[in-house]
Amino acid sequence: MKIVDGIYQVDGVNCNVYLVEDGEKLVLIDTGLFRNDKKIIKYIESLGRKPTDVSTIVITHYHIDHTGSLKKMQEATNAKVAVGAFDAEIVAGKKAAPKPKNLMFRAFSSVIKPAPVEPDVVLKEGDKVGGLTVILTAGHSEGSISLLDTQRKVMFVGDAFRFDNGKLVESPEQFNLDTAKAKESIGKISTFDFDVMLGGHGDPLMPDASKKVKDFYANLK
Numbered sequence: 001m002k003i004v005d006g007i008y009q010v011d012g013v014n015c016n017v018y019l020v021e022d023g024e025k026l027v028l029i030d031t032g033l034f035r036n037d038k039k040i041i042k043y044i045e046s047l048g049r050k051p052t053d054v055s056t057i058v059i060t061h062y063h064i065d066h067t068g069s070l071k072k073m074q075e076a077t078n079a080k081v082a083v084g085a086f087d088a089e090i091v092a093g094k095k096a097a098p099k100p101k102n103l104m105f106r107a108f109s110s111v112i113k114p115a116p117v118e119p120d121v122v123l124k125e126g127d128k129v130g131g132l133t134v135i136l137t138a139g140h141s142e143g144s145i146s147l148l149d150t151q152r153k154v155m156f157v158g159d160a161f162r163f164d165n166g167k168l169v170e171s172p173e174q175f176n177l178d179t180a181k182a183k184e185s186i187g188k189i190s191t192f193d194f195d196v197m198l199g200g201h202g203d204p205l206m207p208d209a210s211k212k213v214k215d216f217y218a219n220l221k
């Protein structure tokens, strides 16, 4: 589904996966669960593009619903993989992920792990990746990032929070590493100017998204 000119959400995958046009190239934001790769590739082809048009895959955080098809998508696109500094070693399989608070998620992630991928680019605050500006938004995970498209005025927030069933809500506490930090990150996001907010789950928030996020944050504390 097209969100705005040059930005698309891949239909029918688990976690919201986005494609952003960067000139002739495409940037893929997150990769969904296992076996979402075929749907993502089909969607890219439905735009009249090839998987190898994807030059960069950016991961908002290491969780399995965002990295499950990362290895397959890396193989299909030959793209550079970019991950926030604090999650990079987890994605690379060099560091164990913190134990999830949610017991089902804990049991699930102890047996099923995404195939490790060594990131090509480790992202820091203010870095530019595929035309997007990196904003560190720790809390949901230590290395969670948000990405701002300043030209299109679109903010990708990963799982920092979401717009769900018509209202802005925090990510469920049981999936957050540190909810107090996640709240601060919502405040940080609210200081930027954007018209559209796209989360890792839920629906697009538009128009006037940054104003709505400011109001949401003001009522959080």
Ligand SMILES: [Zn+2]
Pocket: 061, 063, 140, 159, 175
């Ligand atoms: Zn998550």
